[in-house]
Amino acid sequence: MQAAALGFRVHSGWAAAVVVCGPLDRPVVVDRRKIQLVKTFSYTFRQPYHTAEKMEPSNAAKFIRDVQTEAKGLAVSSLRSLQAKMAEGDFRITRGALLLAPLPRFAHLE
DSSP states (O other): EEEEEEEEEEEEEEEEEEEEESSSTTTTEEEEEEEOOOSSSHHHHHSSHHHHHTHHHHHHHHHHHHHHHHHHHHHHHHHHHHHHHHHHTTEEEEEEEEOOHHHHHOOOOO
């Protein structure tokens, strides 16, 4: 089984996921996909903290908990599916990364 790395870049209501393998100087993209983190793709759920700040505190706390629970369930389901697909292709995800800022643009890569 070939080792692979999984990277994420989170956006509002979704995340980009990319699986790569190979040498550091020549990585190969094995899979890339969009992972939905909300069932209802609307401002209300993609921006839950902005939505909650307009609610009564007890309602806001429940709303945030519900959105977090939904996001976790969707993420776990998507990751299990991705992991199974990688195993079918004889890849095993052994590393992961979460990109916290945009990558700089390099003229020689464009």
